[in-house]
Amino acid sequence: MLADTVRSFLEATVEMDSVREASLARGAIHRPAWEGLAELGVVGLHIPEAYGGAGYSFVETAIVFEELGRRVVPLPLLSCVLASAAILAAGTESQKARYLPPIASGGCIASLAVFESAHDLSPLATRAVPDGDGWRLSGTKRYVTDASRAEAFVVAATTGDGVGLFFVQAGADGVTVTPTPSLDATRPLGEVALDGALVSEDAYLGGAANSEALRSALDAGVVALAQEQAGGAQRCLEISVEHAKSRFQFGRAIGSFQAVKHMCADMLVAVEHAKSAAWHAARTLEDPEESPIAVPLAKSVCSDAYVYVAGEMIQILGGLGFTWEHDAHLYFKRAKSNSLLLGSVDSHRDRLSDAIGI
Amino acid sequence: MSEPRDEAGVVGRALDTLLGTYPPGTTEPKDFWGAQFDAGLAWVDFPPGEGGLGVSPSLNELVSRRLGDADAPTWNRTANILGIGMGAGVLAAHGTREQRRRWLRPMFTMEEIWCQMFSEPGAGSDVASLATRAVRDGDEWIVNGQKTWTTLAHLATWGLLVTRTDPDQPKHRGMTYFVVDMRAEGVDVRPLHQITGEAEFNEVFFDDVRIPDDQRIDDVGAGWRVAMTTLMNERVAIGGRTVPRNSGMIGVAMETWNESGSGDVGTRRELARLWGEVEAMRLTTLRAAENMRTGVPGPEGATAKLAWASLNKEVTSFTVSMLGLEGALIPEGYTLEPTTYDTREVERVMSPQRAFLRARANSIEGGTSEIMRNILGERVLGLPGEPRVDKDLPWKDVPRG
Numbered sequence: 001m002l003a004d005t006v007r008s009f010l011e012a013t014v015e016m017d018s019v020r021e022a023s024l025a026r027g028a029i030h031r032p033a034w035e036g037l038a039e040l041g042v043v044g045l046h047i048p049e050a051y052g053g054a055g056y057s058f059v060e061t062a063i064v065f066e067e068l069g070r071r072v073v074p075l076p077l078l079s080c081v082l083a084s085a086a087i088l089a090a091g092t093e094s095q096k097a098r099y100l101p102p103i104a105s106g107g108c109i110a111s112l113a114v115f116e117s118a119h120d121l122s123p124l125a126t127r128a129v130p131d132g133d134g135w136r137l138s139g140t141k142r143y144v145t146d147a148s149r150a151e152a153f154v155v156a157a158t159t160g161d162g163v164g165l166f167f168v169q170a171g172a173d174g175v176t177v178t179p180t181p182s183l184d185a186t187r188p189l190g191e192v193a194l195d196g197a198l199v200s201e202d203a204y205l206g207g208a209a210n211s212e213a214l215r216s217a218l219d220a221g222v223v224a225l226a227q228e229q230a231g232g233a234q235r236c237l238e239i240s241v242e243h244a245k246s247r248f249q250f251g252r253a254i255g256s257f258q259a260v261k262h263m264c265a266d267m268l269v270a271v272e273h274a275k276s277a278a279w280h281a282a283r284t285l286e287d288p289e290e291s292p293i294a295v296p297l298a299k300s301v302c303s304d305a306y307v308y309v310a311g312e313m314i315q316i317l318g319g320l321g322f323t324w325e326h327d328a329h330l331y332f333k334r335a336k337s338n339s340l341l342l343g344s345v346d347s348h349r350d351r352l353s354d355a356i357g358i
Numbered sequence: 359m360s361e362p363r364d365e366a367g368v369v370g371r372a373l374d375t376l377l378g379t380y381p382p383g384t385t386e387p388k389d390f391w392g393a394q395f396d397a398g399l400a401w402v403d404f405p406p407g408e409g410g411l412g413v414s415p416s417l418n419e420l421v422s423r424r425l426g427d428a429d430a431p432t433w434n435r436t437a438n439i440l441g442i443g444m445g446a447g448v449l450a451a452h453g454t455r456e457q458r459r460r461w462l463r464p465m466f467t468m469e470e471i472w473c474q475m476f477s478e479p480g481a482g483s484d485v486a487s488l489a490t491r492a493v494r495d496g497d498e499w500i501v502n503g504q505k506t507w508t509t510l511a512h513l514a515t516w517g518l519l520v521t522r523t524d525p526d527q528p529k530h531r532g533m534t535y536f537v538v539d540m541r542a543e544g545v546d547v548r549p550l551h552q553i554t555g556e557a558e559f560n561e562v563f564f565d566d567v568r569i570p571d572d573q574r575i576d577d578v579g580a581g582w583r584v585a586m587t588t589l590m591n592e593r594v595a596i597g598g599r600t601v602p603r604n605s606g607m608i609g610v611a612m613e614t615w616n617e618s619g620s621g622d623v624g625t626r627r628e629l630a631r632l633w634g635e636v637e638a639m640r641l642t643t644l645r646a647a648e649n650m651r652t653g654v655p656g657p658e659g660a661t662a663k664l665a666w667a668s669l670n671k672e673v674t675s676f677t678v679s680m681l682g683l684e685g686a687l688i689p690e691g692y693t694l695e696p697t698t699y700d701t702r703e704v705e706r707v708m709s710p711q712r713a714f715l716r717a718r719a720n721s722i723e724g725g726t727s728e729i730m731r732n733i734l735g736e737r738v739l740g741l742p743g744e745p746r747v748d749k750d751l752p753w754k755d756v757p758r759g
Contacts, residue, residue, distance in 0.1 A: 256742040261735035273638035349630040
């Protein structure tokens with residue numbers, strides 16, 4: 001039901017030409033889609049009703065991401081999920097009540113600013129130092145999703161007492177946001193420089209151990225991303241099959257040639273495996289026994305599958321698939337970029353190895 | 359719509375009773391399987407009295423998990439795979455009630471082993487071109503011809519047999535399906551030695567073999583339809599069993615890695631990659647079982663079979679590589695023995711080296727991976743077929759060789 005609603009809404013609202021246009025306007029959002037989804041209540045699906053959300057489990061959010069993945073829509077939903085999951089996991093009651101409702105309504109775009117180096121999550125160089133009644137943040141966050149669209153960030157910094165998460169307004173003094181040209185222009189990354197930015201004591205999310213909260217926020221993001229990857233891969237397969245049926249060479253549909261047909265069959269296997277891994281992770285996200293396996297499994301399987309299927313799609317499309325006018329490159333770029341976000345495939349394989357005891 | 363009754367509860371209580379009355383540790387496997395069959399826990403989706411409880415096939419997973427946890431014997435499913443994995447499904451879909459009552463129980467208890475005879479020297483991937491002839495003679499049929507790659511024929515009591523009964527029809531139409539007594543006069547079984555040295559497979563020669571008409575499955579001329587059910591069951595049996603996590607060769611690979619004491623990051627990541635692929639395949643099988651409504655496997659069996667064949671080849675090859683020079687030895691040697699139950703029991707009794715050799719057949723047996731890709735491409739994705747030159751020709755006019 002939810003999947004159908006979101007799918008028909010996106011089909012009616014999001015022309016693929018408008019996806020291309022939105023992606024070219026740096027930092028832009030597909031506004032009609034964002035506003036419509038916000039109205040449908042999609043942004044706050046996983047946020048409890050007490051904080052302005054719909055109070056569903058993460059499975060419903062996962063369903064939405066599968067649909068969004070099919071159309072590579074430039075939307076800051078992943079960023080909002082990451083930020084809100086961090087606030088949910090780390091915030092006090094009053095912090096959740098203050099910060100979450102604007103995110104849930106779609107009114108405040110927020111993102112999670114964690115990564116600093118291209119290859120690793122820790123140790124963080126960004127520091128938070130107590131200053132009067134608040135904290136002073138210094139350091140540079142990179143590869144922040146939707147940085148130049150965001151109005152607020154959840155920033156991870158070392159407090160001298162481990163990892164601390166801070167709610168920082170994008171427009172605050174000492175905060176400079178710089179967009180960085182991104183491989184996937186539909187989900188642009190940017191830098192967030194903190195030059196002694198002063199935040200109040202209340203900006204420090206003090207409700208729970210922050211390093212664990214950060215882990216759970218990233219895991220939620222991985223699950224959302226995995227669904228998006230599975231949905232994107234499914235759509236790439238459909239585009240490939242549609243083309244293989246309608247493109248004629250040598251007097252036959254090219255899909256009747258085994259060379260092409262067998263590529264499609266192998267892509268189907270990869271797509272089915274990606275869906276299974278993604279669904280398993282979505283269903284078990286709250287299960288402390290299973291999620292340490294299911295999350296890195298989903299990230300690694302879905303990343304490989306999407307990159308592979310998107311690449312094969314371009315080959316099946318031939319020259320057409322190499323053009324700017326065709327949608328193929330949007331998926332191909334999204335596929336590669338997604339495989340690099342929220343921890344590399346290798347880092348997830350290492351997590352998986354630890355979890356399964358090898 | 360699903361019935362209001364609690365099917366999982368029904369299966370769960372039947373399992374409690376079975377495991378309580380027949381403790382696996384102290385019960386002979388044959389007796390356990392008999393009791394399992396009588397309790398309706400052989401194939402839970404089959405009708406009561408025929409080894410089932412008439413409930414959703416997805417609950418077979420519950421049975422396999424509970425029996426695994428209880429260390430109950432389950433190796434009949436591997437040792438009699440052509441019967442339990444394929445023949446049973448054929449009898450369920452196409453057999454008569456009498457045929458099911460006669461054959462299913464001794465099949466499940468392993469008192470009667472089954473084999474399946476499709477391939478012929480001249481009919482491999484194009485199995486519908488087969489030439490073994492059956493000619494009607496009153497209440498009997500007289501069979502002449504040769505089958506090959508017949509697993510377990512040397513141990514089998516019964517064989518599933520597809521024959522040509524009308525050579526004037528195009529190839530798919532003139533076939534009829536039988537169950538044949540493998541000890542009948544005129545049946546000659548000769549072992550076929552394979553890459554591992556052993557002989558799992560046989561050649562079977564038919565010289566004026568007589569089959570009673572009540573051992574015919576489904577209508578005269580319906581042989582291809584029945585054969586397709588067999589093959590789809592076979593693909594599920596080979597690739598689509600819902601197995602526990604870490605079972606089979608990926609478990610052997612994990613043990614091999616842990617015993618090696620190696621700390622090589624690249625090897626560990628490659629093992630994790632393979633583990634992830636195997637797990638994703640396993641989850642796909644579970645998802646397909648959840649989605650399956652009718653109990654008759656659909657083309658998704660081909661996904662599992664295709665994925666499993668290539669993954670098992672990768673995993674076994676990787677495991678032998680992890681062994682280093684030890685991988686250049688083969689502990690069992692090459693003995694040229696016919697296969698017994700013990701060596702077919704589970705993959706774990708095989709050395710990784712032997713499993714590595716055996717795995718080469720995975721992408722050939724039960725439909726090659728190329729045929730699987732055709733099935734997925736044409737029946738699942740709806741891509742057009744190759745032009746077929748033999749489609750409307752009478753079978754007798756099609757070139758062979």
